[in-house]
Amino acid sequence: MPMLETKGLNKRFGGLHVTNNVDLTLQAGEVHCLIGPNGAGKSTLFRLILGEHLPSSGAILFGGEDITSLKPFQRIRRGMSVKFQVPGIFKALSVRQNLEIAMQHHYDPAVLGEEIDRLLAFLNLTADAGRLAGNLSHGQKQWLEIGMAISLKPRLLLLDEPTAGMSPEETHATGEMVKRLNAQGMTVLAVEHDMAFVRQVAQQVTVLHLGKVFAQGSIDEIVANEEVAAIYLGQTTAHETAHEAGHQQPGGAHA
Amino acid sequence: MNALSRFFRRLEGPQTLGRGPGFWIGFLVVLAGACAYPLFSDGYTVGNTVYFFTWIFMALGLSLIWGYGGALSFGQTAFFGIAGYSYGILTINFGAAYGFTFVALLFAVAIAALFAALLGYFLFFGRISGVFLGIVTLSVTLVLERFMAQTAGPEWKIGAARLNGFNGMSNMPPLTLPWPGGDIVLFPDVQLYYVVLGMLVLVYLGLRILVNSSFGNVLVAIRENPERAEMLGYDIRKYQLGTFVIGAALAGLSGVLYTSWGQYITPSSMGMTAAALPIVWVAVGGRSDLTTTLVGTITVLAVFQALTIHGSQYALVVMGVLLVLTVLLAPRGLIYALARLIARPFSSRASNGQPGDA
Numbered sequence: 051m052p053m054l055e056t057k058g059l060n061k062r063f064g065g066l067h068v069t070n071n072v073d074l075t076l077q078a079g080e081v082h083c084l085i086g087p088n089g090a091g092k093s094t095l096f097r098l099i100l101g102e103h104l105p106s107s108g109a110i111l112f113g114g115e116d117i118t119s120l121k122p123f124q125r126i127r128r129g130m131s132v133k134f135q136v137p138g139i140f141k142a143l144s145v146r147q148n149l150e151i152a153m154q155h156h157y158d159p160a161v162l163g164e165e166i167d168r169l170l171a172f173l174n175l176t177a178d179a180g181r182l183a184g185n186l187s188h189g190q191k192q193w194l195e196i197g198m199a200i201s202l203k204p205r206l207l208l209l210d211e212p213t214a215g216m217s218p219e220e221t222h223a224t225g226e227m228v229k230r231l232n233a234q235g236m237t238v239l240a241v242e243h244d245m246a247f248v249r250q251v252a253q254q255v256t257v258l259h260l261g262k263v264f265a266q267g268s269i270d271e272i273v274a275n276e277e278v279a280a281i282y283l284g285q286t287t288a289h290e291t292a293h294e295a296g297h298q299q300p301g302g303a304h305a
Numbered sequence: 306m307n308a309l310s311r312f313f314r315r316l317e318g319p320q321t322l323g324r325g326p327g328f329w330i331g332f333l334v335v336l337a338g339a340c341a342y343p344l345f346s347d348g349y350t351v352g353n354t355v356y357f358f359t360w361i362f363m364a365l366g367l368s369l370i371w372g373y374g375g376a377l378s379f380g381q382t383a384f385f386g387i388a389g390y391s392y393g394i395l396t397i398n399f400g401a402a403y404g405f406t407f408v409a410l411l412f413a414v415a416i417a418a419l420f421a422a423l424l425g426y427f428l429f430f431g432r433i434s435g436v437f438l439g440i441v442t443l444s445v446t447l448v449l450e451r452f453m454a455q456t457a458g459p460e461w462k463i464g465a466a467r468l469n470g471f472n473g474m475s476n477m478p479p480l481t482l483p484w485p486g487g488d489i490v491l492f493p494d495v496q497l498y499y500v501v502l503g504m505l506v507l508v509y510l511g512l513r514i515l516v517n518s519s520f521g522n523v524l525v526a527i528r529e530n531p532e533r534a535e536m537l538g539y540d541i542r543k544y545q546l547g548t549f550v551i552g553a554a555l556a557g558l559s560g561v562l563y564t565s566w567g568q569y570i571t572p573s574s575m576g577m578t579a580a581a582l583p584i585v586w587v588a589v590g591g592r593s594d595l596t597t598t599l600v601g602t603i604t605v606l607a608v609f610q611a612l613t614i615h616g617s618q619y620a621l622v623v624m625g626v627l628l629v630l631t632v633l634l635a636p637r638g639l640i641y642a643l644a645r646l647i648a649r650p651f652s653s654r655a656s657n658g659q660p661g662d663a
Binding site (some may be wrong): 100121123126127131132134138139140141142143144147152153154155195198202206277 | 519522523525526529530532533534535536537538539540541653
């Protein structure tokens with residue numbers, strides 16, 4: 051049974067058809083990346099899966115259950131978790147308290163402290179536990195939010211541009227972490243621009259264009275697909291497209 | 306001893322200023338001073354102090370809703386009025402015998418809480434937030450004031466209780482303790498002082514436990530980032546509603562105590578000025594902390610009364626200026642800023658920085 055399935059998903063904002071008949075299937079245990087040019091409808095599809103938007107038509111199945119009309123928090127409780135593009139953390143609270151809020155209902159109070167310590171170490175934030183989350187560096191904020199997301203022990207982890215604003219080193223480290231989580235059995239769906247990251251982690255790639263599924267396949271198939279290259283940058287080859295995309299990271303080393 | 310230390314641990318946490326033996330010794334000293342105070346004062350002054358105390362419950366409730374939960378509500382005044390009138394209607398009809406005034410107190414607070422639950426349901430499950438929450442709650446308050454103001458005619462009565470329009474409802478009995486050998490009527494005097502002081506300590510400590518619990522964690526999470534809180538699996542509407550109802554019940558308690566204190570309540574207790582003043586007390590003190598709210602409310606009330614007594618026509622204007630100054634100079638509250646300043650040399654955590662003044 052697939053972990054996540056969207057069936058004929060449509061979303062219209064007035065006359066704008068942002069999500070057009072999208073069928074997306076995520077098998078349990080895979081890392082799936084969602085790519086596409088700006089305005090392709092990636093974020094909307096993401097929000098439909100999370101329940102922040104309700105589809106105009108179509109259905110979303112999570113582990114075989116129809117969750118189309120469920121509220122976001124109900125989807126989270128069924129085993130989804132999300133990391134937003136702009137770090138969604140509690141800025142005026144300490145790093146430790148951020149994690150405590152995420153974890154307090156998932157662990158026995160007797161072991162909660164230890165579990166938080168373990169996660170802090172995993173995120174390399176032990177020394178910053180007492181700092182306010184708002185005072186962390188951008189990369190640390192991203193990591194903290196990833197930590198909050200994975201602390202829920204989700205079956206499906208949704209990542210919205212997890213490496214936005216990260217240095218190439220941080221991006222690589224994030225990719226390694228995603229692979230490690232995947233090795234432990236977590237299914238991952240990531241919206242991502244950074245092709246280096248996509249290559250590093252993705253087993254399946256879906257290309258969205260103008261709200262529709264444009265292409266689907268392994269990373270090699272997608273990179274070799276000349277039509278995909280065409281929608282990104284006109285005539286350039288797929289290889290150059292990937293190269294360019296890697297360089298266009300805001301806040302990256304080349305920015 | 307173990308149980309005691311566990312109890313104290315629950316009173317402390319990241320959501321409240323003041324921790325450790327130093328703070329609690331200070332707390333006990335202040336409490337002892339408050340207990341001894343009537344011995345060095347006269348009944349009238351003590352009764353006047355009770356008047357200050359009655360408002361603190363409402364302020365603490367607003368601190369919970371606004372300071373901790375991030376929802377600016379002008380509705381406290383509405384719940385204050387609803388409970389005050391309810392107390393009047395109940396006790397005028399059923400009297401004060403057999404401790405009924407305390408039953409009436411509970412009923413009146415429950416009616417205010419029920420009203421808040423109904424209003425809050427539409428507000429929070431309708432996803433109304435930010436400035437709109439303030440607008441709707443203020444409107445409700447003002448509508449209630451207008452409604453009560455037009456009840457002057459004799460047809461507006463519930464049982465024996467005349468609502469009496471703008472003249473207000475009066476002659477309800479004060480709180481009365483049933484006592485072997487004769488009920489104790491709690492007029493604004495020393496006995497009422499101790500009863501209200503006891504309630505205040507209970508509510509203050511109870512709220513400290515609440516905000517430092519996992520419930521309080523979620524509450525501040527909603528204030529900081531509601532979307533993230535929901536995406537951690539919390540049904541934030543329920544937390545907001547629960548907070549709103551608890552805050553309203555505390556406002557209701559203030560309303561009952563105020564009404565029984567003066568044996569009087571009028572629609573203007575739900576008016577524009579009455580709705581704005583709690584905002585000033587809580588903002589000036591430091592809304593995001595219970596202790597600074599408590600200290601701030603007493604301080605501002607005392608200053609306000611002193612200004613009024615000494616003939617100044619401008620007490621309200623001063624309140625407005627105070628609010629503006631607070632927003633400009635110490636957005637987290639004057640008492641809060643002062644408390645941080647005092648705590649700094651004693652606290653090893655000071656270097657970790659505090660939330661920005663945003």
